Amino acid sequence: MAAADFQDPCGDVSPQLTVLIVEDEVLIRMLLSEALRQEGYAVVEAATADEALSVLESSSSPDVLITDVRMPGSIDGFELAAYVRRTKPELKVIITSGHASPDLAIGVADASCPSLTTSP
């Protein structure tokens, strides 16, 4: 797969998709980011939801947000996802967590996010 462009069956070249990864564990963030870059995605990294807000409020326009749930800072992944849902509904959101629990499912439902995956 080309590093910069995606070729659809019609031959049109699609712009590179950008993924915003929000993960406070640096080694996990690094591994995920590099894996996605190798697949041709542009990746922006944020260590906390607060950093992610700064990115989202800048000129950067990611296509997909992958966020952990529990992170240090003033807001967590659920609140970030809910903010994105309100202000950037076109941004696809994936919530990840290494702590599967019923509370997590409730949080995902509250954030109105369609995708949950467990990490690692």
Added chain:
Amino acid sequence: MSQIESETSTGAAEAVLVVDDEVLVRMVIATYLRDCGYRVIEAASPDEAKLVIEHDDEGAISIVLSGVAMPAQGDGFELAQWIRQRRPDLEVVLAGTPARAADAAGDICQRGPMLAKPYEPQVVLDRIRWLLSRRPRPQT
């Protein structure tokens, strides 16, 4: 070899670790260096940087570019000293305001003056290329 790798033959196989608590600064310089063909690893704090370096078993990281003042996260000087003790093979480039003890930075880095913030990405790139060009080539 891809076009990017052939154009940046001195940097493509080596990784730059960018350390800065200001996400937008980190994002801009990391993107710029990746566009120039470098593999870039990002750390939001000195503690993250140390963790990444400790797990760099392959020795992929060649250069650390670190901000100096990172309130509540530690500072770049302490990180540079830590690196000098544990990984003297790593080149360290510090970036901060000119008021932050350029003499101390020069003593730690031994590779020229500290970069003044805000810095132009091209200045960072030129410094990285210069540092990498001075590294001894591996014996074959």
